[in-house]
Amino acid sequence: MGMTIAEKILAAHGGVDTAKPGQYLWCKVDATSGHRLGDLEALGVDRVWDPDKVFHVDDHQAPPPTIAAANKVKELRRLIKKYEISNYFEYGRGGILHQVFAEHGMYAPGDLVAQCDSHSTSGGVFNACVTNANLDAVHVLAFGELWFRVPETVRVILNGTLPAWCVGKDVILKVASELGTDYGLYKSVEYVGPVASQMSLAQRWTVSNMGVEVGAKFAIFEADEKTDAFLADRVNRPYEHVTADADASYEAEYEFDLSDLTPMVARPGDPGNGVPVEGVTGERVKVDQAFLGSCTNARLEDLEVAARILEGKQVHPDVRMLVSPSSQEVFGEALKAGYLETLLEAGALVEHSTCGPCYGGHLGVLGDGETCISSSNRNFRGRMGSPLADVWLASPATVAASAIAGEIVDPRDYL
């Protein structure tokens, strides 16, 4: 019996020839994040298993908005020094972890990574098993290993040709609206098919990023020349693309024909509430905040499409549009490409790269009764601030177009 991508990667890291769903393995882990260094110290351990495999950046309250947060950062810097962590990225050189870690070569095809933060499934775009470890990360810091239950694999086959102006965000909102937000529960989800190949790396990244929104442990793509192009100057160790065996077995296979896809939005409350935006425009949903940011959709091509839409136009007088690139590297590229200038001239507020608004932390928290259209990944009640606020999820194009209109609109009318 053949193996899926996840089964191959787990078997290789668990020192076994084959891995089957349901099997428990202690696996060697290739890298982790530094969130749990304090816990390691509390356990009386004075070194990490491999300081070059620990990555860290402060992104959630970045830079610190309160004295308490500042003291936390101070403490973090002490730990980074103590444990000689080389891959630490200061403000101005960092951004949001999933983007920053990838830019610095943390993930390559075939890797097994367990790091803190739920959107770690993002790393699956690199043909790797990347998942969240929470308290578990301290076990990785100490021993460089972690237990895994080999997950069932689900295959999502994306057929057809993606129409113009539909992107990865529309794909995942569509798939989640049809399959529900638990089709990936505990599972490795592998996305394949013509549309998976057609999508840019950034678009696939959005799909892997929202893996956790459908419950997934891993959200994996196959690797191709787009993957290699991104990794070329970033990963200097040898790696091999991992593909599933032809006779691998899947718990379920879902096929979608995306040739007729139209831009999607997810209604407030759940990322699975996706509907075609053309069905919503009649409701005239007024927008108070338009957020183009987060680890989901604030990469260079996301900023580019927003700049193209907003070029020569103005953000609606009643809307605050917040733009926060996914990393400072992306910020710099967007600056040089002129996208940030265009957005600025349109009246958007361009912030540094931060998690702040995405999780309702700071730099753009929603008030009671406000409505936000957001390029991020979660619209749970209270996620971006007040529990009385509404968050709609959409692609960068839909966010930008809605910012101009002051209400949720179909981006195809604005391009």
Added chain:
Amino acid sequence: METTNTGRVWKFGDHISTDFMMPGHRVLANPDLSVEEAAKFCMEANRPGWADEVQPGDILVAGKNFGCGSSRNGSQSLKALKIAVVLAESVSRIHLRNAVNTGLPTLVAPGIADFVEEGQSLEVDIATGQVKNLDTGAVLQAEAWQEGTPPYEILQAGGLEPYMKAKLKERGLVST
């Protein structure tokens, strides 16, 4: 180890996210909050006042995809409120691992949503997974952790911290 718990049931629906258990605008914005203080905001958005009503030893029953959403350790708040056991139709994997590491017994119990009403009492054996409804007498089988698996060992040890302490000592990574 005593594995049987008896308690009164609080029922929640499907997709109870960790944002409900630990609201971001309360918890992340106030990093100095103690575990107990953070627990006071548990379920504030979906069920205001619940954290004040819940009693030590109560049992939480939920629907599908319990603990979806962020990796915030919602189990920590539930444990601080002294919830004894969590039973759910299904549980998000991040949350399930957090629960094991926190030492809060959390069992996947297909059928539980229709098996018990709020306010009824359950007797739960976390070792065997047997759940008994003390009001109706009905019995339901939940999925227990298999002996010998890593999560079983960690739960047995009382959570990740005690488990790791023993392992560190065994491997000579700590002096004491």
